[in-house]
């Protein structure tokens with residue numbers, strides 16, 4: 001169910017598209033359905049339907065789900081009624097909420113097992129603060145037979161005191177669900193078609209009802225407001241952090257760690273505070289990442305050190321950092337940066353779509369774009385490749401063992417022959433021979449005893 005408006009988010013974006021761990025809330029729910037091997041995933045859309053459907057068509061890991069539009073939105077029962085034509089009679093239907101993102105695979109499998117093709121299985125939880133939830137009404141005491149779910153707004157004072165609540169997740173045989181959906185009405189305090197009324201029908205029909213209680217509150221927490229979204233984000237991040245630490249990753253502070261994608265780590269990885277990882281990132285053995293780095297879509301090989309405040313984003317092309325390299329502080333590696341082993345990229349150096357061979361160094365304030373840089377090249381402070389002529393991008397090729405002085409402009413397309421030297425301050429527009437010293441700047445002239453103009457004396 002993903003048709004609701006999410007009024008309390010106070011956002012123009014549909015609630016289920018707000019992000020948790022870098023992905024839309026509803027995408028997490030689709031993942032959960034995929035993980036339990038759902039034969040058929042139906043998303044009920046309504047508020048912002050076109051946006052929600054477009055987001056899921058793009059982001060779906062497996063097959064794109066089917067969409068059932070619910071316009072207008074007349075309640076959770078009405079939502080599931082729209083999905084009914086997509087649901088086979090011989091299957092088990094699992095109802096999930098698009099705004100309850102962290103529902104777990106094992107919990108859902110247990111719930112489906114409880115339903116066992118013939119029972120209505122409800123996922124419930126006991127909570128100190130049941131306000132707003134549907135209460136589980138039992139025949140007697142805490143373990144009596146389940147008779148109904150009563151919504152907060154329809155509940156009596158005594159029912160409101162019940163601390164076992166419905167989480168919004170159920171598993172039910174398709175053929176039973178369909179007969180009950182046809183019987184729903186909206187004669188209640190909210191004038192809505194409540195899905196939860198199926199529980200009363202099951203009771204009347206003599207279909208066994210099981211309440212499967214979870215004690216993991218995070219799994220069943222819904223997102224209704226920015227504050228709840230932020231709280232769930234922290235809980236989610238803490239879980240990811242714990243899982244990495246269990247593998248041996250050393251996080252300076254799991255409360256100051258954010259992973260919005262996947263992070264694969266070999267042994268002895270150390271990550272300092274406030275780092276953000278996005279997309280697919282892998283860190284080789286012994287890699288250390290300094291504080292405040294943002295790293296996306298990159299492979300960092302064994303023993304490399306990423307110093308603080310470095311921004312790496314490989315986007316689609318990816319970034320690779322070879323073994324034993326040093327990057328940063330304050331470095332920027334952009335898509336297609338391919339660093340070989342033992343490469344040094346220092347402060348305020350930007351690298352885009354460029355290959356640097358083993359041992360190459362660009363340590364200060366430099367730009368390498370669309371360049372092929374040979375082994376052991378030393379690329380001076382303030383030097384840049386002028387790779388763009390206003391219409392096209394061109395390549396710069398720098399041979400092995402070249403030394404480029406400070407503040408040089410290499411105007412592409414251009415090749416600096418192996419072993420060559422480019423004098424500081426040069427603008428190089430023509431390719432150079434291997435081993436040559438190239439100087440492309442105006443000759444220095446000096447006028448001895450030069451007298452600077454002086455201001456006239458004040459009257």
Ligand code: UD1
Pocket residue numbers: 001002003004005044046070072073074075076077078079097098099132133134135149151165166167168193194195196222
């Ligand atoms: C529902 C349950 C309540 C349970 C609670 C758990 C009902 C009647 N009540 O209440 O027992 O304790 O969830 O969080 O089911 N939605 C639609 N179309 C609609 C209405 C809702 O798609 O017409 C979707 C919403 O987008 C959301 C989900 O259904 O993803 C739940 O809706 P919400 O309004 O939050 O249900 P509650 O009133 O909280």
Ligand code: CA
Pocket residue numbers: none
């Ligand atoms: Ca509601």
